[in-house]
Amino acid sequence: MKYGRVTYHPVLGTLDKRESLRFLFDDQEFEAYKGETIAAALLANGVRTLRRHEETGTPRGIYCNIGHCFECRVTIDGITGQRACLTVLKDGMNIRSGEMLPTPLKKGAH
Amino acid sequence: MTDVLIVGAGPAGLSAAISCAERGLQVQVIDEFMRPGGRLLGQLYQETDGSWWNGIEEAAKLQDKAASLGVVLKLGISVIDLNQSEDGWIVYTSTGILKAPALLLATGAAETACPIPGWTLPGVMSIGAAQVMTNVHRVRVGMRGVIVGINVLSMAIAHELELAGIKIAAMMLPAKNMINKDVGDPRKVMQSIVRLGHLAPSPLLRLGSGLMRYSSLQSLGLHLYPKRGFKVWGIPVQLRKAAVEIEGIEKVESVRVANISPEGDIVPSTSRSLPVDFVCMAGGLYPLAELAAVAGCPFRYVPELGGHVPLHNARMETPLAGLFVAGNITGIESAKIAAAQGSIAGLSIAAFHQVSGTEEDLLESIQNLRITREKASIQFHPQVADGRRRLESMFSENFS
Numbered sequence: 001m002k003y004g005r006v007t008y009h010p011v012l013g014t015l016d017k018r019e020s021l022r023f024l025f026d027d028q029e030f031e032a033y034k035g036e037t038i039a040a041a042l043l044a045n046g047v048r049t050l051r052r053h054e055e056t057g058t059p060r061g062i063y064c065n066i067g068h069c070f071e072c073r074v075t076i077d078g079i080t081g082q083r084a085c086l087t088v089l090k091d092g093m094n095i096r097s098g099e100m101l102p103t104p105l106k107k108g109a110h
Numbered sequence: 111m112t113d114v115l116i117v118g119a120g121p122a123g124l125s126a127a128i129s130c131a132e133r134g135l136q137v138q139v140i141d142e143f144m145r146p147g148g149r150l151l152g153q154l155y156q157e158t159d160g161s162w163w164n165g166i167e168e169a170a171k172l173q174d175k176a177a178s179l180g181v182v183l184k185l186g187i188s189v190i191d192l193n194q195s196e197d198g199w200i201v202y203t204s205t206g207i208l209k210a211p212a213l214l215l216a217t218g219a220a221e222t223a224c225p226i227p228g229w230t231l232p233g234v235m236s237i238g239a240a241q242v243m244t245n246v247h248r249v250r251v252g253m254r255g256v257i258v259g260i261n262v263l264s265m266a267i268a269h270e271l272e273l274a275g276i277k278i279a280a281m282m283l284p285a286k287n288m289i290n291k292d293v294g295d296p297r298k299v300m301q302s303i304v305r306l307g308h309l310a311p312s313p314l315l316r317l318g319s320g321l322m323r324y325s326s327l328q329s330l331g332l333h334l335y336p337k338r339g340f341k342v343w344g345i346p347v348q349l350r351k352a353a354v355e356i357e358g359i360e361k362v363e364s365v366r367v368a369n370i371s372p373e374g375d376i377v378p379s380t381s382r383s384l385p386v387d388f389v390c391m392a393g394g395l396y397p398l399a400e401l402a403a404v405a406g407c408p409f410r411y412v413p414e415l416g417g418h419v420p421l422h423n424a425r426m427e428t429p430l431a432g433l434f435v436a437g438n439i440t441g442i443e444s445a446k447i448a449a450a451q452g453s454i455a456g457l458s459i460a461a462f463h464q465v466s467g468t469e470e471d472l473l474e475s476i477q478n479l480r481i482t483r484e485k486a487s488i489q490f491h492p493q494v495a496d497g498r499r500r501l502e503s504m505f506s507e508n509f510s
């Protein structure tokens with residue numbers, strides 16, 4: 001389900017028309033508006049899961065939305081560990097979610 | 111040459127930048143967020159006189175004033191580390207190293223976690239995350255959600271979500287566990303909202319304080335408190351229900367809710383699932399003070415201020431030469447107070463740079479802060495003024 005945007009607001013007013021742009025998230029193309037963060041644009045498109053926990057593989061999304069918790073870390077144009085909630089989208093950005101990693105040293109893993 | 115570097119472009123940092131620049135200093139402000147204003151940006155509530163406090167407009171006023179005075183503002187840059195050198199402070203950022211003789215830390219607050227099982231599922235977020243997503247980014251956090259944690263901030267934001275057309279099915283407490291203690295105890299929660307009632311921006315709090323003026327009536331109040339809760343802005347506020355677990359496989363599908371005793375203990379066999387597509391966790395705020403710790407500033411634990419705070423005096427000076435603090439890093443209070451503290455810090459920094467004629471203005475700005483605090487329409491802790499006085503005397507006992 002797409003959650004969409006708060007276009008009309010009784011106190012804050014109506015959203016201005018903004019230029020749109022396109023970006024890739026795990027090879028799928030999405031549309032967003034100029035000035036939006038990766039986390040906001042993905043949520044508006046109905047995407048809540050930004051990564052899998054490195055060890056357990058459980059899904060994770062934004063938690064604090066202001067850069068404190070690092071739950072939203074993704075890989076942007078090849079650079080790992082970037083916060084989706086603080087990064088403003090650029091046209092053509094290529095974003096990848098974090099995946100579960102092997103844990104060869106963990107007890108019982110082999 | 112930068113005379114002062116300010117970390118944080120919230121109300122404290124921007125107000126400090128303005129008062130420094132007005133006294134002729136070269137000011138640089140850095141912030142990791144993409145817009146200036148800090149947590150002011152998300153704020154939207156009605157003052158007791160009915161007028162709206164619109165954080166976006168307030169932030170724009172501060173930004174414009176700072177820009178007109180020549181303040182250099184850099185956004186999207188995170189401060190990672192810092193240390194003191196012979197001629198001032200060296201600040202390591204995500205894009206390089208900056209230096210200045212004076213450094214102001216105005217990094218604000220962070221949210222305290224109140225975890226329950228399932229809280230890592232996508233769709234669970236802090237209450238502040240929902241505020242920023244709704245009011246700043248203007249994206250819907252979901253269709254129908256619950257708020258876990260009842261306090262001044264979550265009540266204000268519940269109203270903001272409703273204003274944006276986002277349905278809140280209920281507000282309730284987090285189940286008590288080894289981490290959630292007072293936040294899961296209906297009596298403590300009731301006491302804290304009732305004590306803040308006289309300045310409440312909300313009908314519930316005003317109603318609560320009218321009903322329960324005497325503390326002896328408070329436990330009675332809870333027993334009388336209707337099991338189904340009562341409504342504020344159409345939202346059921348349920349002090350006698352707790353969220354026990356958040357359910358879902360790939361994302362939030364429902365919240366398991368149980369009845370609780372006035373002490374916060376789960377009443378057996380009362381739980382049921384409430385279908386929702388998002389959950390906001392509201393555990394309260396604490397000062398975001400890591401950078402002050404990294405700098406080597408001593409700390410004191412002052413619960414009225416929200417926890418561990420960097421030691422500082424009424425002039426916003428820390429015991430370290432050239433290091434200043436202002437805003438929520440010094441204790442949890444509203445944005446107007448953060449701004450007033452920023453103005454003081456700016457004048458102190460001007461005095462540090464030996465700008466003449468600042469002393470009188472500085473004393474006046476300290477007086478103004480006291481008045482702003484007395485008139486505050488949102489307060490996070492009822493004894494905040496006592497906490498401030500205690501911290502100031504700890505400073506003067508140790509350093510003066």
Ligand SMILES: Cc1cc2nc3c(=O)[nH]c(=O)nc-3n(C[C@H](O)[C@H](O)[C@H](O)COP(=O)(O)OP(=O)(O)OC[C@H]3O[C@@H](n4cnc5c(N)ncnc54)[C@H](O)[C@@H]3O)c2cc1C
Pocket residue numbers: 117118119120121122123140141142143147148149150152153154187188189190216217218219220221237238239241263266395398401436437438439443444445446448488
């Ligand atoms: C999520 C949240 C919601 C809030 N909502 C309300 C509300 O509705 N009403 C109310 O009265 N109060 C609210 N508050 C309290 C709020 O802290 C104050 O109202 C006020 O904004 C504090 O101002 P400040 O300048 O001290 O900090 P802030 O406004 O928090 O500004 C601090 C700035 O510092 C930046 N920063 C922090 N660390 C770094 C770093 N390492 N590198 C670079 N930049 C950094 C941040 O990005 C931020 O922009 C809220 C606080 C939070 C955390």
Ligand code: FES
Pocket residue numbers: 061062063064065066067068069070071072073083084085086
């Ligand atoms: S959601 Fe917390 S850092 Fe991005």
